Each structure stands twice: as structure tokens, then as C-alpha cells.
Amino acid sequence: MKTLIIAEHENGAIKSATLSAVTAAAALGAPVDLLVTGNDVAAAAQAASQVAGVSAVLTAEDAALAHPLADLIAPVAKQLAGDYTHILVGASTFGKDLAPRLAALCGVNQISDIIEVIDADTFKRPIYAGNAIATVKSSDATKVITVRGTAFAAAASEGGSAAVSAANATVGTAKVRFVRADVTESDRPELDSADIVVSGGRGVGSKEDFAKVFELADKLSAAVGASRAAVDSGFVPNDMQVGQTGKMVAPKLYIAVGISGAIQHIAGMKESGVIVAINKDEEAPIFNIADYGLVGDLHDILPELVSKI
Amino acid sequence: MKAIVAVKRVIDYNVKVRVKADNSDVDLANTKMSINPFCEIAVEEAVRLKEAGTVSEIVVVSVGPKAVQEQMRYAMALGADRGIQVETAAAPSSLDVARLLAKINEEENADLFILGKQAIDSDNNQTGQMLAALLDIPQATFASEVKIADGKAEVTREVDGGLVTLEMDLPAVVTTDLRLNEPRFAALPKIMQAKRKPLAVKTVEELGVTLSNSTELLSVEPPAERQAGIKVGSVDELLDKLRNDAQVL
Numbered sequence: 300m301k302t303l304i305i306a307e308h309e310n311g312a313i314k315s316a317t318l319s320a321v322t323a324a325a326a327l328g329a330p331v332d333l334l335v336t337g338n339d340v341a342a343a344a345q346a347a348s349q350v351a352g353v354s355a356v357l358t359a360e361d362a363a364l365a366h367p368l369a370d371l372i373a374p375v376a377k378q379l380a381g382d383y384t385h386i387l388v389g390a391s392t393f394g395k396d397l398a399p400r401l402a403a404l405c406g407v408n409q410i411s412d413i414i415e416v417i418d419a420d421t422f423k424r425p426i427y428a429g430n431a432i433a434t435v436k437s438s439d440a441t442k443v444i445t446v447r448g449t450a451f452a453a454a455a456s457e458g459g460s461a462a463v464s465a466a467n468a469t470v471g472t473a474k475v476r477f478v479r480a481d482v483t484e485s486d487r488p489e490l491d492s493a494d495i496v497v498s499g500g501r502g503v504g505s506k507e508d509f510a511k512v513f514e515l516a517d518k519l520s521a522a523v524g525a526s527r528a529a530v531d532s533g534f535v536p537n538d539m540q541v542g543q544t545g546k547m548v549a550p551k552l553y554i555a556v557g558i559s560g561a562i563q564h565i566a567g568m569k570e571s572g573v574i575v576a577i578n579k580d581e582e583a584p585i586f587n588i589a590d591y592g593l594v595g596d597l598h599d600i601l602p603e604l605v606s607k608i
Numbered sequence: 609m610k611a612i613v614a615v616k617r618v619i620d621y622n623v624k625v626r627v628k629a630d631n632s633d634v635d636l637a638n639t640k641m642s643i644n645p646f647c648e649i650a651v652e653e654a655v656r657l658k659e660a661g662t663v664s665e666i667v668v669v670s671v672g673p674k675a676v677q678e679q680m681r682y683a684m685a686l687g688a689d690r691g692i693q694v695e696t697a698a699a700p701s702s703l704d705v706a707r708l709l710a711k712i713n714e715e716e717n718a719d720l721f722i723l724g725k726q727a728i729d730s731d732n733n734q735t736g737q738m739l740a741a742l743l744d745i746p747q748a749t750f751a752s753e754v755k756i757a758d759g760k761a762e763v764t765r766e767v768d769g770g771l772v773t774l775e776m777d778l779p780a781v782v783t784t785d786l787r788l789n790e791p792r793f794a795a796l797p798k799i800m801q802a803k804r805k806p807l808a809v810k811t812v813e814e815l816g817v818t819l820s821n822s823t824e825l826l827s828v829e830p831p832a833e834r835q836a837g838i839k840v841g842s843v844d845e846l847l848d849k850l851r852n853d854a855q856v857l
């Protein structure tokens with residue numbers, strides 16, 4: 300038994316989704332290798348080699364891999380798959396894009412979003428927006444799995460000393476080209492690893508009024524999230540959407556402001572430590588899962604909170 | 609240009625599912641079923657491409673029991689031209705659906721495949737990527753904008769850090785995200801017309817595909833429920849609770 304994790308990295312650092320996958324892999328009890336792909340991977344490979352619990356780091360370096368394209372990374376991982384019983388990727392948009400493509404190349408099913416490792420073949424995963432937890436058993440020779448980051452603590456990014464070597468794999472040519480990235484610039488903590496998240500919904504009212512949510516977040520050094528309705532209304536960019544089909548978060552404190560609590564939203568935040576809901580409708584479903592509810596107008600409550608923290 | 613759109617029949621997104629008492633599965637008896645919302649967006653996108661003169665024919669495919677024809681008819685009411693149902697007892701795995709779609713394409717030779725990014729029942733988010741792998745064609749997942757010109761597709765994708773735009777040679781697979789479009793309502797005359805559109809039924813055996821069955825569902829449990837907490841009367845009380853009781857501030 301041996302596990303390969305396909306690393307997601309940015310500016311030479313390993314992303315937290317990958318570090319959570321390392322923790323999930325540790326539960327399998329077999330050696331863990333990390334595959335780092337990219338154009339210039341030296342820094343990321345160095346960072347990968349220091350992750351606690353990693354046995355070996357394999358690199359695939361090629362100009363064509365400058366952008367993380369599943370079309371190119373999947374065939375690289377496929378060439379290595381024979382050595383592994385498990386291939387894990389974090390369930391970020393990177394992993395969700397890549398893992399199924401790799402699984403199909405390997406001719407196996409893929410298991411999405413595991414939240415628990417029962418044994419080498421058996422896993423728990425949420426289905427139906429987390430309203431049911433399935434236990435599934437796979438008989439595939441290579442199990443291709445994505446790991447839900449909120450269910451596994453991040454492995455320590457220091458303390459390891461894995462050897463780095465070039466993977467024995469060739470890089471193909473893709474029929475897809477990177478055109479551009481429109482990255483949301485922010486100095487705030489990342490949504491999927493922040494200790495505190497403040498999320499705003501349609502009730503916030505407008506893009507301008509969302510400044511009040513940002514102010515509270517800044518006061519708390521929190522990340523900012525949103526409901527789908529807030530994103531659809533153009534208050535904030537898409538990468539802030541929390542929920543079944545957006546990001547999964549589980550901070551120590553989650554503050555939902557002007558969010559009604561649809562099942563799709565709750566699916567993305569109900570594992571949070573403490574949940575606070577601020578809503579003017581005392582019947583809003585969000586109060587059914589909130590530890591502390593405050594009924595009132597967010598336009599009054601947010602400034603008062605900011606002034607009193 | 610021919611487009612294949614895959615649609616899945618799923619529990620309606622407004623319904624909260626319950627787990628069966630014997631923990632064998634979820635209970636879908638007497639539950640309202642609908643077209644998977646992401647598939648509805650996929651159909652709408654194909655219809656818009658047809659209205660723009662880019663796509664000439666839209667073939668809607670669904671894999672499952674006869675009941676899926678209801679959602680196929682709905683897709684036809686939105687504007688799909690004809691349908692192919694692959695008859696199976698239950699909805700098979702994403703890999704099997706991808707294999708069946710790839711097999712159907714041997715005859716259809718589509719230029720564009722539009723799938724939902726995720727079925728809201730299994731929450732798999734796999735089929736489109738698998739189909740692209742099996743056909744060895746490019747993929748653009750989680751699309752919020754699709755432009756097609758000169759045999760190429762330019763697709764903007766919603767990713768964790770923001771947006772990424774890719775250009776792909778056709779044929780290619782696109783999977784839809786929520787912001788791609790807002791599906792229209794199916795007007796009554798269109799619903800009537802849709803009943804007369806061609807709908808072929810094929811079996812898995814006819815298509816010569818062996819279903820994989822490598823993932824076994826052992827049990828299904830309800831999640832740990834959160835209990836409703838308390839309502840506080842003021843900002844001061846809230847801060848006091850967060851600082852002193854919950855100790856998160």
C-alpha cells in the first residue's frame with residue numbers, strides 16, 4: 300500500500316487543501332508521496348519536502364504545466380498510478396477538476412469529498428448537501444479520492460525531510476490553452492482556513508452596504524464569505540460563495556449576516572464551531588442551527604458591533 | 609454544430625432528504641423530483657448557442673429508469689431537439705454515465721458536450737471530467753461564460769481564487785456553474801410541442817457497456833444535527849456570550 304497526493308501550490312507554498320489530504324492519507328497508514336507539477340517547481344518541491352508525514356516528493360516540470368490544467372496533470376499522474384493504491388487530491392476546485400479526469404484515465408470510479416477514513420477501502424462522504432452521510436466501500440485497485448478540507452486538520456508544513464526527485468513521466472501537449480486569470484486580490488485570511496468567517500447574504504442589500512460586512516471582518520481578522528444570492532446579485536465575487544456548491548468552511552466562529560439559511564448554504568458552514576446569525580426575520584431557518592441569534596436590522600447591528608469590539 | 613447535453617433527474621433542490629430507518633439509503637418515496645439545476649443551466653446554454661446560430665442541433669441524454677423521460681421532456685420544452693434515454697434500474701455511477709455518453713457519441717459525433725458541474729443528490733462533480741478523459745478531449749469545468757467561434761471555445765471558469773479563462777479546441781466538454789445563465793421558464797405551448805419530439809430508448813446491453821459496480825454503498829446515516837441555541841437581546845449580550853461563554857473572541 301502506498302498513497303500519492305497531487306499537490307496544489309501557489310507562490311512556492313503548499314495549499315491547505317493539500318495539507319488536509321496529507322492528514323487523511325496518514326489515516327491509511329501507508330507511505331505518502333507528494334507529486335508537484337508546474338513550470339518552475341523548485342520552491343514548491345522544497346516546501347512539499349518539509350510537510351510532516353511525507354516520504355518522497357516527485358516533481359514534473361514543464362513549461363506547459365505553468366498553469367494547473369487537469370488535461371495535462373491527469374496523464375502525468377496516470378503514468379505514476381501503477382505504484383499506488385490510493386491517489387488523493389484536496390477537494391478544492393483544483394482537485395475537483397483533476398481527480399475525475401485521472402480516475403477515468405485509470406478506468407476507476409472516483410470517491411468525492413471524503414470526511415472520514417474507516418479503512419483502506421471504506422470511507423464516509425456527505426451526499427444530498429450533507430443531509431445524509433454515506434459509507435462507501437471501493438474495490439478499485441487504485442482509489443482516486445478527493446478530501447474535504449474541513450474534515451481533516453492541515454498537516455504541519457514543517458518538520459518533514461522527504462527526498463525530492465523527478466517523476467518518471469512525460470508531459471503531453473494540451474488541446475487547451477490558458478488565456479487569463481482574474482484573481483480576487485485580498486489581504487484577508489483565506490476563507491477555507493480562517494478562524495473566523497463573516498458572511499453576508501442578500502439581506503445586506505447592495506455592493507456598497509457590503510462594506511459593513513468587510514469592516515466587521517477586518518475588526519475580527521476574519522475571512523469574508525457570502526451566500527449564493529449575494530454573489531448572484533453582484534455584491535461580491537464568486538469565490539466567496541459558501542455552500543453545497545461553493546466553498547466548505549468550518550471556522551471556530553461563523554457569523555451569518557442577512558442570510559436566510561437555505562439547505563445549500565448550511566451545507567457549507569454547519570461544521571463551524573460557533574454559529575452566530577443576524578437576521579431581521581425571527582423565523583429565518585438560520586436560527587435553527589445558530590448558537591447565538593440576534594434578531595434585528597443588520598444596518599444598525601453591524602456598525603454597533605464594529606464600534607464595540 | 610451538434611451539442612449533447614446530459615441531464616439527471618434528482619430530488620428537487622427545495623426538498624430536504626430523509627434517511628431510511630434501516631440506514632440502507634435515503635428515502636425518495638413520494639419525493640418531488642426535478643431536473644438537476646446545473647443540468648437545467650446546461651440546457652439553457654445550449655439553447656442560447658442555438659439561438660445565436662452556433663449550435664444547430666441539441667441532443668439531450670439521460671441515464672436512468674423511465675421516469676427520467678419527464679426531465680428529458682422538460683429539456684425539450686426548453687429547446688432541446690431530441691432525446692436519448694439509456695434505460696437503467698437506478699442512476700449508475702458517474703464513470704458509468706460517462707462511459708455510456710462516450711458510447712452514444714460514437715454515433716452522434718457531437719462537437720460540444722454540456723453537463724452540470726454537479727448532481728445535487730450524489731454531489732459527485734465527476735461526470736463531465738470523466739467524459740472528457742474517455743474521449744481524450746479538453747474540459748472546462750465550472751463555467752460562468754462560454755463563447756464559441758472558429759472551432760474553438762473560450763470558457764471562463766469559477767475557481768477558488770476567482771476566475772480563469774481557457775481556450776479549447778472542439779470537441780470539448782463544458783460543465784456549468786450557477787452564474788452561467790438564468791434558465792428560462794418553459795412556456796405551455798413549448799411543453800406541448802416537446803411531447804412530440806423524438807425520444808429514443810437504448811439499453812446498456814445494446815450499447816455494449818458493462819457497468820462498473822466497484823463502489824458499494826454500505827450504509828447511509830443522518831448527519832449529526834446542530835441544536836438551535838439561544839436568541840440574545842442586544843449586541844452587548846452577544847459580545848458577552850462570545851467572549852465569556854463561547855470564548856471565541
Ligand SMILES: Cc1cc2nc3c(=O)[nH]c(=O)nc-3n(C[C@H](O)[C@H](O)[C@H](O)COP(=O)(O)OP(=O)(O)OC[C@H]3O[C@@H](n4cnc5c(N)ncnc54)[C@H](O)[C@@H]3O)c2cc1C
Binds near residue numbers: 541545546556561
Ligand atoms: C443548485 C443550487 C445550488 C446552490 N448552491 C448554493 C451555495 O453553494 N451557497 C448558497 O449560499 N446558496 C446556494 N444556493 C441558493 C440557496 O438555495 C438560497 O437561494 C441562497 O442561499 C439564499 O441566499 P440568502 O440567504 O442570502 O438570501 P435570502 O434567502 O433572500 O435571505 C435574505 C435574508 O436576509 C434577511 N434580511 C433582509 N434584510 C435584512 C436586514 N436589513 N437586516 C437583517 N436581515 C435582513 C431576510 O430576513 C432573509 O432571511 C443554491 C441553489 C441551487 C438551486
Ligand SMILES: Nc1ncnc2c1ncn2[C@@H]1O[C@H](COP(=O)(O)O)[C@@H](O)[C@H]1O
Binds near residue numbers: 616725730734
Ligand atoms: N444519470 C445521468 N444521466 C444523465 N446525465 C447525468 C447523469 N448523472 C450525471 N449526469 C451529468 O453529469 C453532471 C454531473 O453529475 P455528477 O458528476 O454525477 O455530479 C450532471 O449535471 C449531468 O449533466
